Structures are given as C-alpha cells and as structure tokens.
Amino acid sequence: MTRRTRTTLTALAFLMPNFVGFCVFMLWPVVFSFGVAFTNWTLIRTVPLQFVGLENFIEMFSSDDFWLYFINTGYLMLGMPFAIAGSLFLAIVLSQKIKGTVVFRTLFYLPTFTAGVALFILWKKLYNPQFGPINVLLQEVFGLSAEQTPSWLSSTRNVFALAVEQVGIDPAQFGLGARDAIIIMGIWVAVGGANMLLYLAGIANIPRDLYEASEIDGAGVWGKFRHVTWPQLAPTTFFIVVMSFIGGLQGGFEQARVMTEGGPAGTTTTLAYYIYTKAFEEFQIGYASAVAWVLFTIIFAITLVNWRFGSRYVNY
Amino acid sequence: MKHIFIWGFITLSILSVGAWWAQPEPVDQRAEQLAFFLEYADHDQSGTVSPTDLHEFLEALDRNNDGVISRNDIDETTPWDEAELIERIIDEFDEQGDGQVRPQDFDRAFEFLDRDGDGLLTEADFPGEMPTEIIWVSDDNPVRREQIRLFNRLHPDTQLTLDPQNQGMEKVIVQSVGGVGPDLFDAYDAYQLSAYVRAGIAKDLTDIFEERGISIDALWPGLLPVITHEGRIYGHPTNVAANAVWYNKRIFDEAGIPYPTDDWTWDEAIEISQQLTRRNERGVIVRFGIIGNWDWKLALFQHHADFFNEEGTRCILDRPEAARALQFMQDLVHKYEVMPSAEEESALASAGGWGAGALSLFGAERGAMAIGGRWWLCSLRDESYDHLELGAVRIPGLPMPDGTISHRVNAYGRGTLINNASENVEEAVDFLEYMHGPEYNKLINRQADALAPVREYSYTEEYLHNPDFPEEDYNEVWRSVLEDAAAEIPSPFINGQTVQRILNVQMDLLRANLKSGEAAGRDAARRINEEIVRTLERDPELREKYFEALERGAEPAWDDEADAPR
Numbered sequence: 001m002t003r004r005t006r007t008t009l010t011a012l013a014f015l016m017p018n019f020v021g022f023c024v025f026m027l028w029p030v031v032f033s034f035g036v037a038f039t040n041w042t043l044i045r046t047v048p049l050q051f052v053g054l055e056n057f058i059e060m061f062s063s064d065d066f067w068l069y070f071i072n073t074g075y076l077m078l079g080m081p082f083a084i085a086g087s088l089f090l091a092i093v094l095s096q097k098i099k100g101t102v103v104f105r106t107l108f109y110l111p112t113f114t115a116g117v118a119l120f121i122l123w124k125k126l127y128n129p130q131f132g133p134i135n136v137l138l139q140e141v142f143g144l145s146a147e148q149t150p151s152w153l154s155s156t157r158n159v160f161a162l163a164v165e166q167v168g169i170d171p172a173q174f175g176l177g178a179r180d181a182i183i184i185m186g187i188w189v190a191v192g193g194a195n196m197l198l199y200l201a202g203i204a205n206i207p208r209d210l211y212e213a214s215e216i217d218g219a220g221v222w223g224k225f226r227h228v229t230w231p232q233l234a235p236t237t238f239f240i241v242v243m244s245f246i247g248g249l250q251g252g253f254e255q256a257r258v259m260t261e262g263g264p265a266g267t268t269t270t271l272a273y274y275i276y277t278k279a280f281e282e283f284q285i286g287y288a289s290a291v292a293w294v295l296f297t298i299i300f301a302i303t304l305v306n307w308r309f310g311s312r313y314v315n316y
Numbered sequence: 317m318k319h320i321f322i323w324g325f326i327t328l329s330i331l332s333v334g335a336w337w338a339q340p341e342p343v344d345q346r347a348e349q350l351a352f353f354l355e356y357a358d359h360d361q362s363g364t365v366s367p368t369d370l371h372e373f374l375e376a377l378d379r380n381n382d383g384v385i386s387r388n389d390i391d392e393t394t395p396w397d398e399a400e401l402i403e404r405i406i407d408e409f410d411e412q413g414d415g416q417v418r419p420q421d422f423d424r425a426f427e428f429l430d431r432d433g434d435g436l437l438t439e440a441d442f443p444g445e446m447p448t449e450i451i452w453v454s455d456d457n458p459v460r461r462e463q464i465r466l467f468n469r470l471h472p473d474t475q476l477t478l479d480p481q482n483q484g485m486e487k488v489i490v491q492s493v494g495g496v497g498p499d500l501f502d503a504y505d506a507y508q509l510s511a512y513v514r515a516g517i518a519k520d521l522t523d524i525f526e527e528r529g530i531s532i533d534a535l536w537p538g539l540l541p542v543i544t545h546e547g548r549i550y551g552h553p554t555n556v557a558a559n560a561v562w563y564n565k566r567i568f569d570e571a572g573i574p575y576p577t578d579d580w581t582w583d584e585a586i587e588i589s590q591q592l593t594r595r596n597e598r599g600v601i602v603r604f605g606i607i608g609n610w611d612w613k614l615a616l617f618q619h620h621a622d623f624f625n626e627e628g629t630r631c632i633l634d635r636p637e638a639a640r641a642l643q644f645m646q647d648l649v650h651k652y653e654v655m656p657s658a659e660e661e662s663a664l665a666s667a668g669g670w671g672a673g674a675l676s677l678f679g680a681e682r683g684a685m686a687i688g689g690r691w692w693l694c695s696l697r698d699e700s701y702d703h704l705e706l707g708a709v710r711i712p713g714l715p716m717p718d719g720t721i722s723h724r725v726n727a728y729g730r731g732t733l734i735n736n737a738s739e740n741v742e743e744a745v746d747f748l749e750y751m752h753g754p755e756y757n758k759l760i761n762r763q764a765d766a767l768a769p770v771r772e773y774s775y776t777e778e779y780l781h782n783p784d785f786p787e788e789d790y791n792e793v794w795r796s797v798l799e800d801a802a803a804e805i806p807s808p809f810i811n812g813q814t815v816q817r818i819l820n821v822q823m824d825l826l827r828a829n830l831k832s833g834e835a836a837g838r839d840a841a842r843r844i845n846e847e848i849v850r851t852l853e854r855d856p857e858l859r860e861k862y863f864e865a866l867e868r869g870a871e872p873a874w875d876d877e878a879d880a881p882r
Contacts, residue, residue, distance in 0.1 A: 045515065047856075128663050129662065130600050130660070154659035154662055155659070165825075265828075266824075
C-alpha cells in the first residue's frame with residue numbers, strides 16, 4: 001500500500017463516522033421521504049400501502065389550505081428586509097470605536113441564544129391585549145383606547161387585509177394581528193443575531209483606505225455608506241439574504257406550536273407546521289412528504305434565482 | 317492505520333458500556349421502603365423492625381401530637397434532616413393523598429413489606445427479584461402518583477411507572493410503531509381511540525375482560541365510546557366527568573344575589589352573570605359573570621345538536637339546532653357580554669400547566685362562576701385557594717321548542733388502553749382490573765379526580781360526604797349531571813384531528829364575531845363532509861363499511877353524485 005493510499009484511507013476513516021451519521025440520519029430519511037411522497041402511506045393499518053403517483057401533489061395544489069398556509073409562510077417573511085437592515089444598522093453602530101460596544105454586542109445577541117420557547121412565552125405576555133406593555137404603551141403614549149389597540153395573537157387581521165378562509169382580500173381584516181405580532185417578534189430576535197455578527201465581520205474587513213479615499217473625495221456619512229460600506233458588504237448581504245430566504249420558508253413551526261397553535265383560524269399556520277400536523281396528527285405521511293418536497297423545491301428554486309440574479313451585484 | 321481501528325474499537329466499547337451503565341434501572345419501591353425502615357426505625361440496631369418500632373418512630377416525628385405525620389410537624393425549630401425525613405415519609409406513605417401519614421398507613425406498609433410473614437422486617441424481607449416494570453403514559457396530575465402507589469402496593473411484583481413526558485397521540489403512535497411504545501396509554505376521546513385501533517396499537521381486551529369478570533355494564537355509559545370501538549373493548553375508563561357550574565359564594569354574597577339552584581335557566585344565568593360582571597375605570601372587564609373554556613360542545617349537546625348523523629356518514633353541524641347552539645355561544649360573548657372573548661381570556665390568563673385556563677381564572681376570582689368539572693377540586697383544595705367559598709350547581713337549563721327544559725351535557729374523561737406490542741400484558745391488565753376495583757374507585761372519588769369510572773361507587777355516603785372535606789356539600793351535583801350526560805359519538809369515517817382542525821378554524825371565527833353560528837356550522841359541515849369523501853377515497857375498508865351504511869339508509873356526505881368518492 002503506497003503512502004498516498006494510506007493517507008487517503010486514514011482521512012476517510014476519520015470522516016467515516018460523520019459521513020455514516022449523515023447518511024443514516026439525513027440522507028436516507030430524505031430519500032425515503034421522496035419515495036413516500038408518491039404513496040398513500042398512513043399509520044392506519046386498514047389502508048394498504050400503494051403507489052399513487054402524483055395524487056398527493058394534485059390534492060395539495062387543489063387544496064385551499066395549502067395555498068393559505070403558503071401565503072402565511074410568505075407573509076411571515078415580510079419582516080426579513082427589516083431584520084437584515086436592522087442587523088446592518090446595529091453592526092455599523094457597534095463597529096464604531098465607542099465605549100461599551102462589547103456589552104451592547106452581548107446584549108443584542110442575547111435573544112439568539114435564549115431558548116425559543118422562553119422567548120415566545122415572554123412575547124405572549126408582551127402581547128397581552130389588555131395588560132401587556134405594548135398595548136399599555138400604545139394607550140398611554142399615543143392615547144389609543146382599548147378598542148383601538150390590536151388584539152395581536154387573538155386577531156386574524158393583517159396589514160394586507162388578507163381573507164381568512166380563502167385566498168383573497170377582505171377589507172374587514174385590515175389591521176394588526178397574530179401574523180404581524182410574530183413578524184415583530186422575529187425582527188427583534190433576528191436584528192442582534194448571527195446576521196449582525198456577519199456584518200460586523202464584514203465591516204471589519206473593509207479596507208480603511210477606501211474610507212480615506214472617499215473622505216478625500218468629499219463623501220459624507222451617507223456617501224461613505226452608499227459607495228463604500230454597502231458595496232463592500234455585498235457578499236455578506238448576499239449570503240444573509242440567501243440564508244434568510246431558506247430559513248424563512250422553513251420557519252414558523254415553533255411560533256405556531258408554542259404561541260398560537262396555528263391560529264387564530266389557521267392564520268399563523270405555515271407550511272412547516274402544516275407538514276407536522278398532516279404527518280403526526282392526521283397521520284397522512286405520504287401527503288406530508290409531498291408537501292415537504294414541494295417546499296424543498298420552492299426553496300431550491302428561490303435559492304437558484306438568488307444565485308443567478310443576486311450574485312450579479314456581488315463584487316469580491 | 318491499525319492503531320486507528322484499535323483505538324476506535326476501544327472508544328466505541330467504552331461509549332457503549334457507558335451508555336448501558338447510565339441507563340436508569342427500574343426502582344424497586346419495596347426494597348427502598350424496607351431499607352428506609354431498617355435505617356430509621358430500628359432503634360436498637362438489632363437488624364429487625366417490629367410494628368411497635370414503627371409506631372414509636374411515627375410518634376417521635378409527630379411533634380404536634382395530632383396522631384399523624386404531616387407538614388404541620390415541621391416548623392422553624394425542626395432540624396433540616398428531620399424535616400427532610402418527614403417530607404420523604406409523606407411522599408412515600410401518604411395513602412389518602414391528603415398530606416398525612418397515619419399509623420394505619422404504616423401498618424399497611426409493614427404488611428406489604430413483610431414478605432416472609434414473620435411479623436418483623438429484616439434483611440430476609442428484601443425482595444429477591446426486581447418487580448416487572450410497566451410504563452403508563454399519562455398526565456402527572458396532583459393525585460396521579462397516589463393512584464399509582466396504591467396499585468404498586470397491591471401488586472408487589474409489578475411496578476407501574478408514570479411517564480408524563482411522552483403524552484400526545486402522535487408521540488405514542490410513532491413510538492409504538494417504532495417499537496418503543498409504553499405498556500399503557502390514554503385516549504381522551506373516541507377519535508383518539510379510533511386512531512389507536514386503526515394504527516394497530518390498542519389491544520383488543522374484550523375476551524380478557526370477560527375472563528377476568530370486568531363488565532363494562534358497571535361503567536358510566538357516557539364514557540363507553542372512549543374504550544369501545546365497533547363493539548370491541550380496548551381499555552378501561554380512568555375517570556369520568558361532566559361539567560356543572562362552580563360559583564364563588566363570596567362574590568354572590570357581596571352582590572346580595574341568592575345562590576343559583578338546579579332549576580335555573582340560561583335566561584336567569586345571563587341576568588345574574590351581567591350583574592356580577594365588573595369593569596375597571598377604563599371600561600375593561602376585570603371580572604366576568606361566567607367563564608369556562610368557551611365550551612361550544614356543551615352548547616351543542618344542550619341544544620340536542622350532534623356532530624354526525626347516527627351512522628357517522630355525514631356531518632350535520634349545518635342543521636338548525638347546531639346553528640342555534642353555536643349562535644348561543646357567540647351571543648354569550650358578544651351580545652350578553654358575560655363570557656370573555658379569546659383576547660379577553662388571554663388578557664386575564666396568567667398561568668399554565670395542568671388544569672390551567674378557566675380554573676386559574678376562577679381561582680383568581682376573574683369569574684364569579686365557571687363551567688368546569690369536579691376534577692377542579694384536585695387544584696382548588698390547595699391552600700392557595702382557601703379564599704374561595706365554593707358552590708356548585710347544574711348547568712342552567714335550556715328551554716326547548718317542545719316546551720321541555722334541556723340539561724343534556726357531554727360526558728368526558730379518559731380511557732386507559734394497553735399497547736398491542738406490550739410484553740407485560742398480564743401486568744397491564746392487572747392495572748385495568750385495579751381501575752375496576754373498590755380501592756381505585758374509592759380513591760378517585762376521595763381525591764375528587766372527577767368521578768370514579770364504576771357507577772356504584774358514586775352512590776355511597778362516602779362519596780356524598782367526604783369527612784376530610786365537610787364543606788364539599790355539592791357532590792350530588794356532579795353525580796346528577798353525569799346522569800344527564802351523553803356520550804360524544806364520533807364518525808368512524810374521518811380522522812378526529814382533521815375534524816378538530818376544521819372546527820378550530822370555524823370556532824375561532826365564531827368567537828371573534830367574524831361569522832354567525834349558522835355560517836360557522838354550515839362551513840364546518842361542508843369541509844368535514846369533503847374530508848369524509850377524501851378519507852373514503854384513500855381507505856378501501858372504510859369505503860366498504862360506508863356504502864354498507866348507505867344501503868341501510870344512512871345519508872351520504874355529499875348532495876351531488878359528482879362529489880361522491882371516486
């Protein structure tokens with residue numbers, strides 16, 4: 001056995017435990033679920049397992065529920081630009097040489113490593129329609145009456161007046177409701193999180209002489225941001241956008257499970273939660289697998305679009 | 317290269333042994349209790365403990381000389397190790413679940429532990445074999461542990477262990493399908509039972525019950541759908557309940573309103589509720605006249621509206637009686653303003669966990685009255701609720717179109733089932749047999765964990781008047797509402813979780829005043845009937861049964877043949 005072969009085998013031996021784990025716990029379930037998506041598999045003995053072709057997919061695309069939950073999933077991603085912008089803003093502020101930046105970085109990052117369930121319980125209290133600090137603030141500071149303040153997690157209203165039971169617009173639904181509450185909470189969690197750290201690292205890597213050159217050219221604060229900071233952070237922004245899309249399309253499960261149980265009236269049920277309820281509460285494993293693969297396809301397609309068009313604006 | 321494999325093998329071996337060693341062993345309660353007595357009650361270090369020794373041990377700890385060991389024997393002068401000892405004794409030997417250990421509790425423990433029957437506890441009484449452990453997935457309510465302890469005492473060769481962490485139908489089914497399910501688990505309604513049976517997880521106990529002489533005729537009929545499926549028996553009820561109205565006597569006294577009586581109607585209840593509703597200076601309601609988990613099912617039952625037709629082939633929530641029932645529930649919130657809306661309820665609520673929601677609100681006096689069950693006493697007996705002066709009365713009567721007054725309510729409760737794959741079926745059946753017996757049923761009634769599943773035990777003086785709680789003069793109410801209670805009959809042609817999902821959406825809209833009762837019922841019925849059709853398209857066995865039912869004259873779930881199952 002040559003030295004090269006021995007080296008290769010040694011490397012493979014070190015990689016093997018992780019690879020075996022990946023195959024067993026990730027690759028195999030994914031491949032298995034792809035096969036299951038074309039069957040009628042339930043956990044009910046009386047339903048014989050059968051290949052049903054595209055039936056699950058046809059049922060899904062003709063189901064009002066699927067489209068409503070798809071819209072919910074997209075709706076909850078509306079906070080993404082604000083979260084990214086907020087992270088960038090915080091990173092710019094915290095990259096300044098001022099006292100206490102380490103303390104502030106830690107404080108802003110706290111929500112990221114706090115248990116999700118604890119955060120959701122906290123925000124449920126904040127959103128209490130009568131005694132929660134948010135509505136009390138709205139009443140005390142802005143003079144709103146109790147009827148004018150949003151009901152938050154109990155309300156089906158939303159800023160786009162989306163109807164509840166069918167795809168469409170219902171003007172009576174205009175307002176702030178459960179979906180908006182979850183968006184606001186999501187922005188608060190995300191602003192000081194991993195994206196802020198990525199931006200901090202990106203900003204630290206911007207050559208100082210670019211700023212000096214821009215100052216010489218007469219650029220002010222906004223000019224420096226627009227012509228130096230923002231272009232130099234393009235790769236970081238691109239990465240954050242791609243990952244945020246992926247995370248956003250998969251998200252919403254924890255919030256639905258802990259805060260709202262998918263309600264009120266299904267308005268906070270996302271595709272991820274839908275997959276869970278279909279698989280583990282209604283035992284339609286085949287159908288749930290089909291939904292999961294459609295979600296994967298959507299995520300993959302959007303990621304490809306991001307790569308194709310977004311990368312144009314990225315200069316390395 | 318050789319070294320890598322050797323070290324890899326050693327590492328894996330160490331990890332495997334470590335994982336095996338770290339597995340918790342079943343705890344032998346008998347051995348633990350015996351060791352406890354030999355350590356603490358053997359005053360003369362003779363290696364033996366007699367009944368006299370036990371009594372002397374109890375007297376030594378009974379600091380307040382009331383004849384029992386309780387937390388009243390602990391005060392600021394009690395040494396911490398003695399306080400810990402008292403806590404442990406209460407935890408191990410409190411048979412009645414009232415925080416007191418009596419001499420007779422020690423006597424029973426002595427009999428239980430004296431294996432060789434020589435009248436002394438010695439090393440020779442240590443059990444030779446570990447008891448057979450059976451796992452029960454159930455909720456960890458305040459009185460559950462006492463129910464289990466009693467069973468373990470009566471069956472020394474079996475140890476029943478509670479597993480509250482794996483509750484949830486999805487967990488039980490997935491774990492059971494994966495071969496790691498519990499021996500016993502609970503079904504909370506007929507849908508769950510149907511799901512367990514159709515998944516092949518619930519064991520058919522019909523023949524076993526017959527051999528053991530366990531008759532379901534002795535049970536409250538309202539809960540039979542939770543343990544029987546298509547004529548076969550799959551479990552035994554754990555307890556049974558039907559809702560009545562709790563009221564806070566102090567609030568009634570303050571307002572100068574007479575207490576409600578069993579012949580009251582909803583008109584009177586609404587009037588009283590409106591009088592007892594209180595608002596703060598901002599006009600926000602801080603105390604509702606009546607609260608209670610917005611029980612729309614109760615309204616359906618009282619209006620004699622059913623979810624499905626008799627054969628379960630069609631959802632009939634689009635019928636006038638269902639529309640009236642649902643509209644009534646909406647009116648209680650938005651027209652009469654005596655019950656909280658969803659946001660008002662979430663605004664008032666502050667607690668979580670077992671028995672939370674309306675119970676917590678009532679305990680916090682956010683409601684003058686509350687619709688709830690006798691099982692609330694498991695929490696309301698706690699000293700933190702001592703400020704409440706409780707009364708109970710039947711659900712207000714509903715005048716019907718035919719001139720009668722309806723008190724019809726729905727019965728609910730849990731049934732305990734045995735896993736088809738259990739390796740300890742005999743021991744598990746022992747547990748269900750224990751649930752049918754006097755010790756368990758009397759304990760349930762004494763603990764007020766709803767009512768005992770076997771009817772006869774709720775027709776005793778012991779049930780009506782618990783000497784430990786003489787102020788509970790309303791036990792007759794809980795029995796009488798159960799006599800009027802009907803069972804919720806599911807449809808075998810649709811998954812219960814699907815029904816629940818559809819109903820949750822409609823009820824949310826109804827409660828939020830976004831839909832009328834008629835519209836909510838109609839839309840719920842339409843969607844549920846569509847799901848029935850889809851279920852029939854997927855399940856050939858169900859489809860066959862469905863069409864057999866249609867041949868017998870049942871109404872189909874579709875009005876147009878074009879909508880019939882393909």
